[in-house]
Amino acid sequence: MKVLAFSHSMDLALELISAGRELGDVSLLMTSDQEGRINEVKGAKEILLCKGMGSGDQEGLVELISGLADDYEIVLLASDRRGRELVGQVAHRLGGSSAVDVSSLSVEDGKLVVERMTFGGKAIAVEELGLPAVISVQKGKFKPPEEGEPSVREISAPSVERRIEIIERKEKPKVGVPLDKAEIVVAVGRGFRKKEDLKLAYELADVLGGVVGATRPLAADLKWMEEEVWIGISGVRIAPKLLIVVGASGQQQFAAGIMDSKVVVAVNTDSKAPIFEQADYGVVMDLYEFLPVLTRKLKEIKGG
Numbered sequence: 001m002k003v004l005a006f007s008h009s010m011d012l013a014l015e016l017i018s019a020g021r022e023l024g025d026v027s028l029l030m031t032s033d034q035e036g037r038i039n040e041v042k043g044a045k046e047i048l049l050c051k052g053m054g055s056g057d058q059e060g061l062v063e064l065i066s067g068l069a070d071d072y073e074i075v076l077l078a079s080d081r082r083g084r085e086l087v088g089q090v091a092h093r094l095g096g097s098s099a100v101d102v103s104s105l106s107v108e109d110g111k112l113v114v115e116r117m118t119f120g121g122k123a124i125a126v127e128e129l130g131l132p133a134v135i136s137v138q139k140g141k142f143k144p145p146e147e148g149e150p151s152v153r154e155i156s157a158p159s160v161e162r163r164i165e166i167i168e169r170k171e172k173p174k175v176g177v178p179l180d181k182a183e184i185v186v187a188v189g190r191g192f193r194k195k196e197d198l199k200l201a202y203e204l205a206d207v208l209g210g211v212v213g214a215t216r217p218l219a220a221d222l223k224w225m226e227e228e229v230w231i232g233i234s235g236v237r238i239a240p241k242l243l244i245v246v247g248a249s250g251q252q253q254f255a256a257g258i259m260d261s262k263v264v265v266a267v268n269t270d271s272k273a274p275i276f277e278q279a280d281y282g283v284v285m286d287l288y289e290f291l292p293v294l295t296r297k298l299k300e301i302k303g304g
């Protein structure tokens with residue numbers, strides 16, 4: 001099968017090459033802003049370099065990928081927010097099938113079969129997709145190939161009939177170490193009564209040299225924190241060495257995002273909270289009593 005791969009993130013694009021190689025020859029689409037990393041690309045059959053388009057041009061990308069896709073059976077994209085957005089738009093244009101958050105791909109009896117999490121991570125769905133198929137692949141499931149020099153073909157950008165006018169671009173403030181790369185994470189939930197109280201979690205993260213993440217309600221509903229720190233099936237999936245979950249119930253949509261963590265400590269007043277099923281160490285206690293003591297003790301140990 002012929003596979004076309006693209007991701008806004010070059011790190012994920014390299015993973016997509018490996019995912020695509022499970023199915024056939026991979027052509028990697030790269031945009032002008034990605035050209036600087038062209039030498040890192042291994043294992044693809046060819047690179048399609050579009051110097052006339054940047055990866056921020058989502059409307060243009062729909063047009064570009066849909067135009068190229070006629071020559072391919074499968075389009076692979078990354079399961080980040082912009083990648084998932086492209087899946088729907090490109091599949092609609094192609095009239096093909098689609099699947100998001102896929103963790104494995106194979107060809108069985110000439111049919112494309114994918115696996116992906118379902119029911120908030122409680123089960124794996126095995127699905128057979130018709131072709132052409134547009135698929136987003138979960139981050140971290142495939143290692144970038146280390147060998148195989150691709151050929152490079154320059155392609156031109158299509159003319160795009162624009163329906164969106166970009167008025168202004170503002171850079172988002174950076175949130176320090178990205179959560180998915182952090183070794184120590186303090187994850188906060190609705191057990192915190194007000195935004196100001198989160199300083200208890202930041203102080204603990206500071207003394208441990210970690211970062212703070214949150215459940216979806218804190219980031220998406222209450223807007224106490226940036227979207228980038230929202231952990232879970234619809235947010236970031238994390239894999240720290242140490243995760244301290246404070247005042248979060250551990251509902252399955254959150255739990256699916258922390259299952260690769262090595263050591264999980266949970267702090268919750270409710271001894272029946274589901275988070276304790278995932279925890280290696282559980283503290284049934286009010287976070288307002290526990291966190292100041294824990295942080296003080298850790299400071300003492302570090303200071304001494």
Ligand SMILES: Cc1cc2nc3c(=O)[nH]c(=O)nc-3n(C[C@H](O)[C@H](O)[C@H](O)COP(=O)(O)OP(=O)(O)OC[C@H]3O[C@@H](n4cnc5c(N)ncnc54)[C@H](O)[C@@H]3O)c2cc1C
Nearest residue numbers: 189190191215216232233234247248249253254268269287
């Ligand atoms: C389609 C869909 C996708 C979703 N995706 C995500 C996702 O990606 N990530 C995500 O997080 N959620 C997601 N959700 C929401 C999810 O179902 C839960 O509602 C959410 O995770 C609960 O957040 P929480 O644990 O902060 O709040 P709650 O469930 O309200 O839990 C708060 C916890 O704090 C404890 N507590 C209260 N006071 C204290 C105290 N003083 N000290 C200690 N503990 C205390 C309580 O006992 C309770 O267990 C999704 C939902 C849907 C429908």
